[in-house]
Amino acid sequence: MYRPLFARSRLSVALGSALVLVAAAPAMAQQAATQEQKAEPASSKTPVQLDRMTVTGSRIYRAGFDTLEPAAVVSRESIENYGDTNLIDALTRIPGVSAGVSSRGDQAGFGAGVNFASKFGLGSNRLLTLVNGRRFVTSTPPTIFGAGGGSGIQVDMNAIPSVMVQRIESLSVGGAPTYGSDAISGVNNIILRDRFEGAEVELGYGRTSKNDNERYSWSAIFGTDFADERGHIVVAAELDNADGVNALQRDFYRQGYSLQANPTAANAAAQPLRRPTNDGRIDGSIPFNTGPRDGIPDQVWIRNRRIASMTFGGLVMPATGSYTRNGLGDILGFGPNKDKLWQFNNEGKLVEFNPGTSYAGGNASGGDGLNLFETVPLIADLERRSVFSTGSFDFTDNVRGFFELSRYEATARETLDQNVYNAVSFGNARLDGGGTASGALTFSASNPFLSAETRKILADNGITSFRLSRSSRDLSMNNASTETRLTRAVLGLNGFFEVGKRSFNWEASVTHGRGDFDYLGTGLIQQNFINAINVTTDASGRIICDATRPGTTADANCRPLNLFGENQASREALDYVSTRTVAKAQTRQTVINASVSGGLFDLPGGELSAAAGFEHRREEGSFTPSEYQRLGQGRSVPTQAAEGKYHTNEVFAEVLAPLFNPDWDIPGLHRLDLTAKFRRVDNSVAGAFNAFTYGIQYEPIAGLQLRGNKTQSLRAPSIAELYTTQQPAYYNIPEVCSLDNISGGSNPAVRRRNCEAFFAAYPGADPNTFRQQPTNTLGSTNGSTRLQNETAKSWTAGIVFAPEWIPGLRVAADWYDIKINNVITSLSANDIITGCFDTADFNAANVPNANRFCSLVTRDPNTGVATSIKTEYGNGPMLMFRGWTAEVGYRWDLSRFGVLDLDFYGYMPKNRGQAANRDVPFVEQAGSFNEPKRQFRWTAQHRIGNWNYGVASNYTSRAQYTMTDTPESRQYFYRDSWTTWDANVTYRITDAARVTLSVINVGDDIGPFPYVLDALGRRYMASLRYNFK
Template sequence: MTSTPPFARGRRLALFTSAGIAALAVSTPAFAQDADDTIVDEQAAAAPEADNAIVVTGSRIRRPNRDTLEPSIVVNADQIEERGLTNVGEVLNEQPAFGPPASSAVGGQSGSFGSGQSFINFFGLGSQRTLTLVNSRRYVSSNTASIFGPVAAGSQVDLNTIPTLMVDRLETIAVGGAPIYGADAIAGTVNIILKDRFEGVRFDAQMGIAEEGDAQEYRLGAMVGTSFADGRGNVVAAVEYNNTEGLLYTDRERTAQGLFYAAPNDPNSPFDNVVISDRRIPILSEFGAPTTADIVPGFGFDITDGSGNTLVFDANGNLTPLDFGERYGVVNSAGGNGFSLLPVSNLLSPVERYLGALTATYDVTDSITAFLEGQYANSKGTELRSQPVYNTWLFDDAGTPDGNLIVPLSNPFLSDEARATIGAQLPAGQDFFYLGRANTDLIAGEGSSEVEVYRVVAGLRGDFYLGSRNLNWEVSGLYGRSRTEGRSRELVQQNFENALAGCPAGADSSPIATISDICAPFNPFGNQNTQAVADYVTTIANPTATNEQYDFIATIGGDLFNIWSGPVGFSIGYEHRDESADFDPGAFFFGQPDPADPDAPRTQFGRSIPIDPVSGSYNTDEVFGELQIPLVSPTMDVPFVNLLEAKGAIRYVDNSLTGGDITWTAGGRWKPVEDFAIRGNFTRSIRAPAITELFNPNSAIFTTADDPCDARFINAGPNPAQRAANCAADGLPANFTSNIVDFTTRGSLSGNTELENETADSWTIGAVFTPTFAPGLTLSVDWVDIALEGAIQSVDAEGTLEACYDANDFPNSACDRIDRDGAGQVEFIRTGYLNVASYDYQGVIADLRWTEATPFLGADSRISLRGSYQYIDKLEQQVGTGDLSTFRGSPGYSKHQATVGVTYENNGFGAFTQIQYIGENVVDPDAAPTSYQFFERDEIVYMDAGISFRTENDFTFRFIVENLFDRSAPYPAPTGGGLTTYFDGIMGRYFKVAATFGF
């Protein structure tokens, strides 16, 4: 269970939340929210000349080729342009090794706390465990340092802020980047290489539109580059504008079906959960549901007509029969005219981006080069709609902010007919009634997040000779700053009460400023309120988050000495890094302090609990070194050993908060023959605690949990006998019913400055086939194994309860976090971050690249084939002593996934097709097949295709069709990882047209 976020307005019956008021369709498990890599494209860039050494991602040692020990992939600019992709996140998410993104524009409901941001999820181990670099250097995070941020706490990079026009190539490696680049590279490293050599001017324009005629996408860009000082310097600058329009769930046939899992009505059903369509919540009404007692409709206290039909208000304030549809339990129904979440659920968030980047180099001397990088980004994501604030018995007692409204029969907005009908059914002497309401007419509008990023890098690099040895060096410093400003319309409770009471004379308005300070009476019946009412009862909340980063790196490397097989390569260096993050919830979310007692709990202005600011910083001092030792070279003519080399790297990280730690890697490469190589490595990686995990203040939450001592769960857990004994020792009977299971309970969530680094032991072994008889062919296959221990987890109420009652040492420190009353009910629970989780990933990744001249298809023609594949053998998570959760084979983590593309080029004409294969999967790998109807999702293939024409005057036209055959998503379309995985099928056929002109 999780704490209630500020936009979840309420704290009462888990019956409501657990039945999924926040779930918008068929729910599925989510993993590591919030991959192996995918392999090396040895031909993504032209092979360097023998005397031009290069540096590849995963090493700082210059080498004559792109061979790596780690599984790796390179995606170059031509491939990005060919696909018409406008976001780096889109490029990476097409690779099978990347799991469903932790955050993206698809399915976002983040409001003002990170709407539309793009964070990748390598290997499904969580976005906080992928290190993202730009030109091999760190990039400032745009993640909000708050428990209410869009993804898990960490230093994730928002890929919305990178202009694709400026990208030269994307390089990724699995596991082994930690000793080279430092903390956070547990799953892998993504290195975005920007163009630093370009001469001329290029203009780019692109437009996309769905076959449905919506979801338009626009991009305009320009890039200019020039050399100066007789070629000693070069500067490249690019600007880019992107605008993507949004969609609601009601805009697509599959999501508009309102598919949802509910317990069956048929006691003989073979399934524990069945799929219902047109999911409604009949006990809620956006126009008002009157009752004679403090309850929801359907429990015998309804207002009814002469035929016994339950009455609710319609949009015009008249009483009309409620059609319950086919009811499934208390909350859900299939059909009818109850409240639907679909019109207030985002399928695709609009995102508007202004991007700019600059790179410059200047040869100060023949052996010293100065370089400069600068990036600017302004990215704004918006939610088209948001859930309203609710007044309902489900959340609290009548008369409280979240409970039913208490409305007098004398309310002037009540029609005479409705007054008579309701009055006739009230108990004797009662002159008021209760009204439940989903206030969509007050708040269901746009929430947005605007991210602004500045980053500048400056440095020097060069070469020099020490004796006969050529050495290279580099010194650089960078500064990065991101600021995220949220904006959302929020209900102000005091003004709402004033408006509901008809604006009585002398009533005090809230001290928080609202959009209008002029009270306008609130009509709770129907949808008849004016904008003046909404403006008086709402304010604009503006939470802000700021991240800053300073990084200084100095390295020196080259040939250390020569041995029998060649030079031993080395690189050593020092890095100092400062990271800071601040989150200011703004006056509204912060709440009102008690002037008489500043330490007392603050009073919320609206329906959300007060949110605390977060502020913290740390710094690191790091030293690192790397060796590459050639043991056998091809010139030695050793039988069955064409090449044998060993590599090792180590880094010591001294973190000002978590202390010293060591990350290292050791591996090697063996080529028995020239055409075939075996490679492998073992790596110890670390992830430092994030500022939110360290410094989050003691924040109030409302939460639910499966209490281990409840009779429904007493026989579960890793050791049911131990659990039962501990519960009995705590004085709880075997038939105990715990309220926290069904009713939200007060608690707290706090950071932990005693957290330690996460550690992962990982290894890979693989083979690379580069046949001399087919010089354009490269095939690589690698096994990847990642075992992460001590992962930082926000241990929620359920985890805290399990840690107490499932332990052999009872009572323990976890029990001290739980307060029970005299009847054994949990009345308060303290939760927080601990190093208690573990993750295991095992899988195979393979990559195929083949480019071949095809003169029989055109004198200058060639065909390129590329393919990436992932097989997931294990993907598991365990928190403390809790149950092991398996995600291999769930939506978004199919056991088999592949992407294959073919490109044909001939004299300015090009054509490509790409297929994405998503293997079969199941709703929940840990559940029995009878747990869910439609337990399995069939495999599916989506195909994209495009053509391009280039004229002699450097004008290029491209036409692209995504989801060429308009394949739908498997039934039923799930939320969570499945929504992003099958988004092509939900969107439908999509067209893109692009043009590029340069000189």
């Protein structure tokens, strides 16, 4: 695992300071034992009424933990029981919460290793994350190529050290009037251990059952009163290192399972010896495909998938022609039957090539082709270092000052990444730099790098030139990495005052956060590559670069590059054709907030409470690519810099009106509370918006509550969405007017009518031959300051049952309905083409500009072929979610047999969909692979004496791969239900020392075959925690 020198980190100074404090803890701590969330003494020094508290989603102080909106809580105990050193692991155990962007799988080039939470599948940019009720600076760089596509101001869950967390309150839906933008699906509020006393150190070690993904963690926390208990300070530090894992470290990927097109019976007849039982498919009972409605899957799963059209050392193919020679996808070779093939091995020798059993598109089962899984990462290396401190001081009996300070540094690195390609699958390239840059190169059989043995083989077969199809992992493996530095400070005052007999709480604070990010990678310099592959010999026979060839430039630093065999290139040549890149980004956030709350007057059911306040927020961001990226010196389009800012001025108010008093003992009217919340958001770019919530909590009898709310919320456009300058990009532009597609779409009659107008407008477009272009088309995308806020209208309705006659029982069930309009998106090429032709809003008299979508495509005036496309950010698509959550909790006091906690949480989406525009129906996703219709978690935790142990079960229901799949479209078009088990045990060795062991995925079940839901499998975490007295 890549680990920079820790001594060079500025964070080491802070960590050292924290260690000094912890080391001094035994002398400084005055308590007999560590106390969690110490209750402050009820004295005249206490500046707030501590029998009352604010809850997530409200600024009104109230008794107990009572929310209008449904909420789930991740407790400190749960974090400790399962050894969670990363909060994303704890959060995603809540059904319905997922890692919208994570450190698993391929990473964004600008933002490796981040973990953003998402809720209800609505995107990480629509779930607001707070720390102690305040915003946290984002880790999303303002570029469309970054983590999350730059479409939000998400908070990296890596950045908050778990040692500082008391609990996480995950609120659903109604947070926008209280906190502002982004709280559409909900709010995750991370509550800190800011009243901790004593000192605690924890050491942890974990790994998987495959002896990889090793994790080392260390944390320390110290808290104490000072100045005669008028002040309190908490300091914590945490280190966490986790090794990455690659695909081939798992047996499933070593088996090379892959879904491929089932050959037709007619094509299979060209291989007389081929049978379904011997062609690599995992189920030999499935016959070859005979037609569109034959009940035979169009796609089948095979094992040992290879890409037969390339190798790491280079596949030798004929200089001209397609790369396949028949409908089965057999690779084009030499000789009378075009089936003779060679490849360069790791020694640079030309040897025979086994293409395996062919499938469409150059794929194969078995053989010597490229194993793509050799380039696939499962999870990135991640090293995290953080310090966090909170404190408060009572200046007077009713005024308290407080602060939060944090510093987070991290290094994340992809263990593998995509290679540089020069392969026939991408087309053909020329030695002068023409053609498709990533296509196969054509070389002469007299190339100086070819050995005499190789030249003889080529000559004996009449080969004077050939294409070399290669995946060049030996030239430039990008291995993107991200170095993160986040700094945040909160300073504030709070207190209380009285007006007559009424008490009021107030608070004013300033929050400032800054993120600095370095994105490191390796890139191939295309011009140097062209210089280096054009070679000749000098008078002494030494191979040199040939600057006289077309497309080359004279460069004294050029070193000839040998592509014939993996690792045959010299170190000097590799250094010449590649370069290290460093792009930089910066994010800044400043929030000024002031609020006051208290009781205004008495109602029949109690005091009418209200809160009001003002907030000013400023978001800034910049992204600066390296010169290599900005100039497009590689094979990607030039990457543009971006910079922008916006600010908001926001006023908010909230009222809680209790109409009935439980003490009245009126049948059917035990309690009735009405809540109204409002927030006016004035965004300097997106304009003004009114967010609101109104709701009811009604208890006909004690212990039975009916609750519901209606909410209007927003998501403001991000800096990348607003300020991305015109960015070149390649697009695969579909054509819905082709013969295969003209009768499709949401309204086939409308599409056909519009396509007929299209053919009339372009006389060179033949309806019988008009097709999508086989290669990508250069276009562009850009942000827009004309963007409006996303708007969401939501409502919830639920029931809470906590009867007094069953102490410890709580049951809750809630229904959600969320509709999001004006969704901000960079329209895809498919969105634009369908938006052009699949709507009645189509001006047939001006087809190139028939509507706003058609105007984004430039076409050849005769043939109608798309020559470019523009995909700026805009408002348009719609999202919707409807579904249930259910929660059951029961704490059972077993007297001398301890305490047993039983909990259940269920998430049951009924509908989740998306539509490109109002004329297109929603595409249903509920019930699909990524959104199963039932997701449950059961837990049982038993504490007795020195022991604390528990188990948990996680269940997801059967789901289709996509909702449009059928048994005709693919084998295993669904995946079966899936259940995993977790376990934990803690033993208290002494009053001060505890040891914990947790096991995630006890059964090592990666998912129902052939789908992988948990690639890491079984993993262990052991920790030793010591509390200093």
